[in-house]
Amino acid sequence: MLRTVLLVSLALLLGACASTDTAPPAPAAAADSALALPIYYTTMDNGLRVVVSEDHSVPTATVAVYYNIGFRIEPRNRTGFAHLFEHMMFQGSENLGKMEFINLVQSNGGVLNGSTRFDFTNYYEVVPSNKVETMLWAEADRMRGLAITQENLTNQQGVVKNEVKVNVLNQPYGGFPWLDVPAHANENWYNNHNFYGDLEDLDSATLEDVQDFFDTYYAPNNAVLVVVGDVDTERVMDMVKQHFGDIEPAELPPPVDISEPRQNKEKRVTKVYPKAPQPALAVSYHMPERNSPEYYAMGIITQMLLSGKDSRFYKKLVKEAGITSSVGGGVNLIGNMYNYNGPMNWHMSIIHDPRVTTDEIMLMIDEVIDDLRVNKVSRDDIELARTKMRSSFYGLLGSSTKFGVADLLACFTLFDNDPWRINRLEQEFDAVTPELILTTAQEYLRPSNRLVLDVTNGEDGSQGAAQ
Amino acid sequence: MKQLRLMLLIGLAALCSAGFARELPPEGGPARDFNLPTIERLTLDNGLRVTLVPFGKIPKAMIRVDVHTGNLNEGDNVWLADLTTELMKEGTELRSAELIARQTARMGGELSLSTGLDQTYLGLSVLSEFAGDALGLAAEVLRQPAFPADQLERLRAGLVRSRALSLSRPQAIAAAAYAELLYPNHPYGRSYPTEEQLAGYTLDQIKHYYRDNFGAQRSHVMIAGQFDRDEMMAAVRREFGDWAAGPAPLTLPPTVASGFRLKLIDRPGAPQSTLILGLPVDDVASPDFTALNQMQILLGGYFSSRMTANLREDKGYTYSPRSRISMNYRTANWAQTADVTTEHTGDSLNEIFAEIARIQGEAPSVAEVSRTQNYQTGTFVLSHATPGGLLARISQMTLHDLPDDYLDTYLSAVNSITPDKHQKMSQKHLVTDQMTLVIVGDLARVVPQLEAVPALEGIERL
Numbered sequence: 001m002l003r004t005v006l007l008v009s010l011a012l013l014l015g016a017c018a019s020t021d022t023a024p025p026a027p028a029a030a031a032d033s034a035l036a037l038p039i040y041y042t043t044m045d046n047g048l049r050v051v052v053s054e055d056h057s058v059p060t061a062t063v064a065v066y067y068n069i070g071f072r073i074e075p076r077n078r079t080g081f082a083h084l085f086e087h088m089m090f091q092g093s094e095n096l097g098k099m100e101f102i103n104l105v106q107s108n109g110g111v112l113n114g115s116t117r118f119d120f121t122n123y124y125e126v127v128p129s130n131k132v133e134t135m136l137w138a139e140a141d142r143m144r145g146l147a148i149t150q151e152n153l154t155n156q157q158g159v160v161k162n163e164v165k166v167n168v169l170n171q172p173y174g175g176f177p178w179l180d181v182p183a184h185a186n187e188n189w190y191n192n193h194n195f196y197g198d199l200e201d202l203d204s205a206t207l208e209d210v211q212d213f214f215d216t217y218y219a220p221n222n223a224v225l226v227v228v229g230d231v232d233t234e235r236v237m238d239m240v241k242q243h244f245g246d247i248e249p250a251e252l253p254p255p256v257d258i259s260e261p262r263q264n265k266e267k268r269v270t271k272v273y274p275k276a277p278q279p280a281l282a283v284s285y286h287m288p289e290r291n292s293p294e295y296y297a298m299g300i301i302t303q304m305l306l307s308g309k310d311s312r313f314y315k316k317l318v319k320e321a322g323i324t325s326s327v328g329g330g331v332n333l334i335g336n337m338y339n340y341n342g343p344m345n346w347h348m349s350i351i352h353d354p355r356v357t358t359d360e361i362m363l364m365i366d367e368v369i370d371d372l373r374v375n376k377v378s379r380d381d382i383e384l385a386r387t388k389m390r391s392s393f394y395g396l397l398g399s400s401t402k403f404g405v406a407d408l409l410a411c412f413t414l415f416d417n418d419p420w421r422i423n424r425l426e427q428e429f430d431a432v433t434p435e436l437i438l439t440t441a442q443e444y445l446r447p448s449n450r451l452v453l454d455v456t457n458g459e460d461g462s463q464g465a466a467q
Numbered sequence: 468m469k470q471l472r473l474m475l476l477i478g479l480a481a482l483c484s485a486g487f488a489r490e491l492p493p494e495g496g497p498a499r500d501f502n503l504p505t506i507e508r509l510t511l512d513n514g515l516r517v518t519l520v521p522f523g524k525i526p527k528a529m530i531r532v533d534v535h536t537g538n539l540n541e542g543d544n545v546w547l548a549d550l551t552t553e554l555m556k557e558g559t560e561l562r563s564a565e566l567i568a569r570q571t572a573r574m575g576g577e578l579s580l581s582t583g584l585d586q587t588y589l590g591l592s593v594l595s596e597f598a599g600d601a602l603g604l605a606a607e608v609l610r611q612p613a614f615p616a617d618q619l620e621r622l623r624a625g626l627v628r629s630r631a632l633s634l635s636r637p638q639a640i641a642a643a644a645y646a647e648l649l650y651p652n653h654p655y656g657r658s659y660p661t662e663e664q665l666a667g668y669t670l671d672q673i674k675h676y677y678r679d680n681f682g683a684q685r686s687h688v689m690i691a692g693q694f695d696r697d698e699m700m701a702a703v704r705r706e707f708g709d710w711a712a713g714p715a716p717l718t719l720p721p722t723v724a725s726g727f728r729l730k731l732i733d734r735p736g737a738p739q740s741t742l743i744l745g746l747p748v749d750d751v752a753s754p755d756f757t758a759l760n761q762m763q764i765l766l767g768g769y770f771s772s773r774m775t776a777n778l779r780e781d782k783g784y785t786y787s788p789r790s791r792i793s794m795n796y797r798t799a800n801w802a803q804t805a806d807v808t809t810e811h812t813g814d815s816l817n818e819i820f821a822e823i824a825r826i827q828g829e830a831p832s833v834a835e836v837s838r839t840q841n842y843q844t845g846t847f848v849l850s851h852a853t854p855g856g857l858l859a860r861i862s863q864m865t866l867h868d869l870p871d872d873y874l875d876t877y878l879s880a881v882n883s884i885t886p887d888k889h890q891k892m893s894q895k896h897l898v899t900d901q902m903t904l905v906i907v908g909d910l911a912r913v914v915p916q917l918e919a920v921p922a923l924e925g926i927e928r929l
Contacts, residue, residue, distance in 0.1 A: 057523065058852040059499035060845075095490045099771070099780055104492060106771045107838035109845020128845055131495040138492060158783025158808070165738045166786055166806040172635035230499065277631035308577050309568035319564075322621035325628055351632065353624065384572055391575040394527070400852035 035397075035423050037405065040233045041413065046249045047221025050240055051409045051419045052233045055402065061229030062402045063135040064124035065143070066410040068224075069217035071116050071195035072258055072342065077204070080197015083116040084160050084205055085213050089123065090114065091152040093142040098152060104138055111401065116195075117334060119341040120414060126401040129230035133239045136227075140243035143223070146214055150207055157202055164196050172275040176455055177282040177349040178333040184269045185284045185345045185451040190258045219250030224413045228402045260286060260343040267451045272458055279354055280455035281361055284347035287331060288444055290340070291416070296428045297440040298346060299337055302330050303385035304377070305368065306348060307392065310384070312368045313348060321364055324350040336396060338408055338425075341415040345451075346444075358454045372441040376434040389429055501848045503874060506861065507696075513712045514684030517703050518861055520691040522854045527575070528598035528692040528699075529854045530605055532589040533862050535687075535716040536680035538654050539585050539796065544672065545660035546626060548680075549582045551673045553622040555612040556580050564618075567604065574601055578608065584655055585796040585866060592855075598694045599702045605688075606706035609681065616670055623665060630659055637734055637741040637907045638806070645743045648728050648903045648929070649800055653721040682713010687865050691854035720797040723747045728903045730929045733910040739785075740812040740908030744819060745802030748896045751794050751867045755892060757880045759801075762892040763790050765839045766826055767803050773822050774803060782818065784811045796866060801896065809909055813916030816904075820922040826893045830886040843881045 040052040071082040092098050105112045110127035125135045168175045175183075179196060186192035225244070227236050263286055273280075288294035305313050306329050313327045329348035331337035352361065396404040405422070412421040443449075507519040541547040556578065558564040571578050574597035579590040589609060593601045633639040643658035650656030688707060690699055723746075734741075749755045760768075767774035767790025778788045788805040807815040850856040851874075864873055899922065906913060917923050 058848065059501050060848060060852065095492075099776060103771045103838065106769060106842040106845075108495075109841045109848070111846060111849065126849060128498050128848065130498045133493045134495050141490075155780065155783045159779055159786050162739065162784070162806065162808055163786035165808065169738050170637055170734075170741075170806065172632070275635055277635045278628060308572050309564070310572045315565075319621075322624060325625040351628070353628070384569075387575050388572055394525075398525075398853065400849045400856055 035426060037423055039409070039419050039423075040237075041419050042237070044220070044241070044245065046245070046247055047219075048240075048244055048247070049224045049413050049417070050237070051224065051226045051413050052231065052236050053226075053228045053405065053409060054231060054233060055228060055405075056230045058400070059129045059230050060126055060400075060402075061129040061132045061227060061231050062124060062126045062406045063132060063139065064122060064226045064228075064403075064406040064410055065139050066120045066122045066224045066226070066414050067218055068119070068222045068414050069121055070119035072118055072190045073256055074195070075209070076189065076193075077201065078209060079194050079201045080160070080164075081201070081205060081209065081213065082121060083195070083197065084156065084202060085210060086114050086116045086121050086123075087156040087160055088146065088148055088153065088210055089142055089218075091156060092147045092149075094145055094147055095141050096138060097147075101138055101142065104134065108134055110135070117339065118332075118344075120339075120411070122407070122410065124403060124406060126403070132227065132229075132231055132236065133243075136225075136236075136239050136243050139225070140247065143218060143220065143244065144247050146210070148207070148210065153205070153207055153210060157205065160197070161199055161202055164199065164202075168196060172277065173273055173280060173351075173455065176271070176273065176280055177284075177328075177347060177453065180271060180453055180455075181282055181284045181333055181345050181347050181349075181451065184267065184453055185286070186260055186343065187263075188258060188260055188343075190256060191260060191343055215250065216253060217250075219252070220244060220247045221249040222252055224410045226406045226410045226413070228406045228409065258342045262286075263449050266447045268454070269451065270454045270456060272456050274458040276351075276455065276457035278351050279358075279457055280349065280351045281358060282347055282349035282451075282453040282455075283362075283365060284345040284451045284453070285444055285449050287344040287346050288440065290342075290344070293431070293436055294440040294444065295337075297432045297436045298331065298444065299389060299429060300382060300385045300432045301372065301437060301441065301445075302337070302346070303388045303392075304372075304381060306330060307385075307388045312371075313365075316364050316368050317350060317352075317361075321356070323356050323361065324352045326350075339411045341411075358452070362452065366447075369441070369445050372437065373445055376438050379434065382432065382434065382437070386429055390426065393425065503851065504857070506874075508871065511683065511704065511708055513708070513710055514682075515707050515710065516687040516865060517700075518687065518689045518858075518865075519694075519696060519699065520689070520854065520857060520861070521693070521696065522691050522857065523693065526595040526693050527592060527854075528595050528601070528690060528694045529592040529858065530590070530598070530601055531689045531691075531858045531862065532605055532609060533687045533689075533865065534587040534589075534609065534681055535585065535685035535796075535866070536587055537583045537585045538657075539719060540680050540717055541654060541676060543657075544668065544676075545654075545657045545664055546630075547668055547672060547676050548587070550622060550626060550665075550668055551676050552580050552582045552587055553625065554614050554618060554673055555608060555677070557615050557618045557622070558613045559607045560611040560613050561607060562604075567608075570604065571601075573597075576601065578604070580608065586862075588862075592692075595693045598690070598699060602688075602690070602699065602702045603706050606710075609686070610707075610710055612677065614670060614674060614677075619670060619673075623668070627662060627665055630662070630665065634659060637737065637739075638804075640732060640734075641741045641743050641804075641905045641907045644730050644732060644907075645745070645802065645903060645905045648730060648905070649723060649745075649747060650721040651724055653719070655721050655795060655798070680714065683707065683710040684712040684714065685716055686710075687862065689858050689861060691858050716796075718797060721747075725901060727900050727926055728929055729923065729926045730903075730905045731910055731914070732905070732907045734907050735909055735911070737907070737909045738809055739806045740809055740815075740906050740913055741804075741806050742812075742815065742819075743802050743804050743905045744816075744902055745800055746898065746902045748792060748799055748801045750797060750799040751863075752797075752869065755895070758884045758888040759892045759896055760792055761836075761839055761843065761881065761884050762826070762889040763792060763801055764843065765831060765835060765889060766790055766822065766893070769839070769842055771838060771842070773826070774805075774819065777818050777822060778805060778807070778815060782811070782814070784808055784815045784818075794863070794867070809912050810916075812906065812908060812913045813919050816917075816920045816922070820899065820920075823893065823897050823899060826889060827897065828890075830890040833886060836884065836886050836889065840882050840884070844878055847878060847881075
């Protein structure tokens, strides 16, 4: 019996098509696997940054607009607002009424989605390549302004509350670990509030809030536009100038302080989920600064600890101890190690048999972690981790929607003004040495830098409804 | 190279005028042809099917092997097939599980083996230079499993855990109840074993299930991506050529019950009711299928569908309404699912029945049908633009004995469906008094609402 895994995501569910490919996009990677995507990058007069990457292997194109506003930075008494706002972006603009944006994409043979993440909100469409201009026009239309009513807002408040219910409130493990870890691991409100939103906060949003949010953040100088696929760069740039060129930039607010203090003492938190059939455990550590050598070392460490059946946690917890069937985790609970910009939690999590205590499991986990903090790994270990890294990186890039490529290009432009980083990532991982793994593990995988989140299922371990 | 002309039908976008002149979206230029790669098929003397698809410029090869055995073949021993598959991953007569894990990681891949209702799936995607080695490993896992006794209890505990996890989710509880009502006394209707059943399976039973169900005649080896064609062909013959034919596929179509069935399952305090409404319909081999499927996409199968427009974008009752046809071997069923906010359970059901009645009562407009066809055309290209997507489709074609030119004629078939066909298909297949409805929710709040659902009048709860 194939069990489907619920993929929880703060996204507008629009039925993008699934794909299980693990090949990188054309152009062909050279024998040494160095990626060399062609990239054109420019900034327009109104501040809009535009990236185009041609790939003619399939007659489709992906258009993505990323706004530099994530759920970290939403108003304090309006938790969940950034995500609610993402829904409002589909509710009507100057030339497209409610549902018409989505109809336009789908009636042109395309798929689309929007999602809200820590540091951005994105919107993308994948269409037959002759329809790129149609999409650019539509994205420009909503960047220019919204035309929404109280009725639209009330409707989407209902939809978003139902999204929270189906993905969190009516699930046995609620928001474990993806909402729970940031909530308990972080000190700064920006990083630890409920970004899916409390139902009361979602209800209290007004049309004025929506307009303010739009005016503040949804401006060309706070956005990146990416076009990937079967297109001609010069022609795309003509279209972009025509449709986006006259949109006025906005005065952007000064950046807020989202930094996390250095943690010096282990945190232990217990949470009860009465409907959970088995206890669960998550351990999370604060990540090194993005793009630092240690950050890349953590990428390699992730492969060693968590990726595949040869990984250390799998061998220890699944194979040897037999207390769980799988170990989840990595960098960024609702994304990957590339698409965020700020403090971040590295985590591992398991759902485990009740016959073992949390302390017993922590001994096993510490055995794995301590080994990395005491003994240098072999070159061979690193090589194997790199192969897995490359494979997962290509998997990220390899979907037929080319969304993985668009996502990285957009993030590296939005955060670093450097889309070419995508072609240099593999070199960064190649530079990781056994010594660096050791010092990184010593500093970042120390017990005083971590959260241990223990989930119990109550006294009776009740399973909710029986069959 | 087959050329498929991507004809997007011009559906006049229904832009309702809001009292001022609106700008219309630019149309874009002419569509480029989409070329499906060449698909090479052959059958070895022992009945093994082989499909090779050279694809792309990326130095990776994807190997997929379908074996036509699954829960359908396990009789009353629910999940015996799953337990067998789990144990097959624990090593072969020649290699331990640890060695397999290390070797596949070095090839840049990971071995997957999973059980479905009809088929067991092996997957392994590696860097091209290892394609031959990977095929050898795949053959070894399928042909020479070691079935190590010392791993059995751990894997059994894993299935006990996975059963408990599933049955704590309202969606899984509802799906299991729905399947049981649709396919009584049939493996398709038995989604979960009892804990006692799981506890009882022996190593002997596992070995017997394997011996009775695995063989060349039921298997289909597929390779897509970059590889040396002759070398892989030789490897397939070497690794699989002397595999015993084994049994022919089991044909065991379910008999379906008749009449409307209503099942209510209590989940006290649930903020939402999980709904499944549906019934058995013609399967993919039926001449009706293309039209039937398009009708259900228009009705509830994509975001621009009527159910989504109504339940989500108009009423706000739900986030995730969805209609789909699930296909099994020689049978299929249609279902509309939604997790709706508890206080609007009755209202949601009324809207769902109203949408079914509406399409039965009047053919949709040409524009609405064109929009659905264009969506199908676009997603057809996207889903076949990767080796994985293509192999998934070829696998489906093989299981259901679809003709070799199925992909070549797919788009013209999709675009030939007329609006009145939609109405006819909904009348013929969405017979409401033969439907099964499952509700998992807070019954204290849900049951009173059902009084106000005319479609349920006089229906006895099961």
